[in-house]
Amino acid sequence: MELRGTIRGFSRVPLLGWLVAAFVAVLLEIAVGTPLALSLGLPKIPVLFGVILALKKPLLFPGAAVYVLLIYALPIALIARLGAGLANRAAGRLLAFPLLVSVAVHLGVFYITLELWSGLSDYRDLVLRFTLIAVMVTLSLNVINGYMGEFSCSHPGFMAVGAYVASVLTIDLFTNHRVFGSALLPAALGPLTFPLILIIGGLVSAMSALVVAIPSFRTRGDYLAIISLAFMFIVKSLIENLDIVGGARGLGGQPDWAGLPTVFLWTVVCVWVINNFVRSTLGKALNAVRDNEMAATAMTVDTRYTKMVGFLFAAFWAGVAGGLFAHVLRYVNPGTFGIQKLAEVLAMVYFGGLNSVYGSIVGAVGISLLGEALRPLEIFKWIIIPLLLILVMIYRPTGLVAFKEFDPEAILKPKTDPERERDALPQG
């Protein structure tokens, strides 16, 4: 009874409450994190919630657990629970303005929290940026494999195209490079043109997707899987044999323009645009084509056009994500965009859930963080993660959060007391 009451209390906390609580926890970590970690016998603050530390040196597990409890779990729980009423009122007040205002406030708090959290360690910063890029890639693949119900394997190829096009542009235009010669444009213009360069990378990637789309969407079936897999290998070996971009050695020296704010902003734009698309009737046509193509075509849906648009759209975002990826790592080589990457992205899509923006976020964040956290286990990591995937496939065949509409308004609105709501319903 006690426990149920506590849980009900937490279900009343709106998103704003959780965000503010996380923000306070991060402030707490900045203020007392290091002394607390040292007094608990830890070498430094645990970077990923103590998991890595505990796996490396099991003896430090109690210390790491206490640290996580004192810095994250307790403060967040306390503030979220006690501030629920206040947060609900604030969230309600915000919704009186246009939705954009509320979204901006939430994202602002979220961003500052992430910025401060990742500011404590370069490792966190890197993991965070890769995770955000993984969200973009996963979501864009979900458009094809989830919303459209086809099976595409070419996403690493699209990422590679975007990564190389963006890299060549930035290196050629803004840096002094051995092969491409000196900078053509002043470096001050760089950050301003960077979005444009990413978009160009995405567009080239979408154009390259035509190579896959034109032959495979004449009919339905397994053709797409095979052709797209071939495409991925073709792109990889093409780059390996292109000496001007470094061949198999890769291409380095990209300018450092993909900091956390840039990556965060692009991820937000990507999620917003894709969510807008799949919720419109035009985007829902993808679902209609997937669930029954004959019915779709009899209801005036141009099925071939719909599939092409969905596929190219997904390839565009994979290209943009690839461009960002190259500038976070500041080095790309064709080996990155192979079968291993494909397995990773597919795992994220199917783990998180098909046909769902939530699912892609859960899948990308879950698998990325798990992959990092289990790194100390080395080879066993590749036993645990697939095992988890198998379990998900058995108990939830479409993924953890599949077929759930991502409605910003519903997420941001204040949470009413479920108990009171039930009382308000007519008894029957």
Add this chain to the structure above:
Amino acid sequence: MPFLKVDNITHQFGGLRAVHDYELSVEPGQIRGLIGPNGAGKTTIFNLITGIYNPTHGHIYLDGERISGLPPHRIASMGIGRTFQNLLLWRHMNVLEHVKMARFSRIGYGLLGACFGTPRRHREEREIEEKAYDLLEMLDIRHLAGQAVPNLPYGAQRRVEMARALATEPKLLLLDEPTAGMNPDELVQIMEIIRRVHRELNLAIFLIEHRMRFVMELCDRIQTLDFGEVIAEGTPEEIQNNPRVIEAYLGATET
């Protein structure tokens, strides 16, 4: 010139001749019936008219314009709506989304509008939503708008299919066995609904049906099909008393 004119079409699946020298002309506002034993080629004729198949010979004209050879979605947006014999609904979409989807060809906001949520998109989505609600109202299923389709009873699913077909704003509605699998109550309701739709939207209806009472009561003219050929055509009374029809359904009487 009749509204829909099917001019002497033949269709073959490999060596099998499914439809042979079939002719049909439908006038605006008519209700026509197509009956015949199982496997006679009735659904094939629907698939030919809606462009799922291309006739091997012959042509089809809608309002004087040739439509045979066009892709099915073009034919649908030119004014031929249809339902399917075995309910082809979209498993993961709710009732309202079904009806909205059928307005696909009238959406003008394009990919960019869809991505960035422009005012034009919101306006158009609102318009098609209003129209969809009107149709749901007409078919008495407005209260089901938010329901997932697989959970609905059979009769309601049939109505969803009909609402969806009507949302394409057809001038001719093809109904493939609208009463299949229905109980007597639902039967009376669907007949009432077909009459209402016919009256209020003033469209021509062409339907395939097995229940004789239903066809006889509803249709102005009936064709009987057997082995891909029309063996009789006429008013319900003429069909009822035609010896060839009786033969096709019950077998030849011995003399």
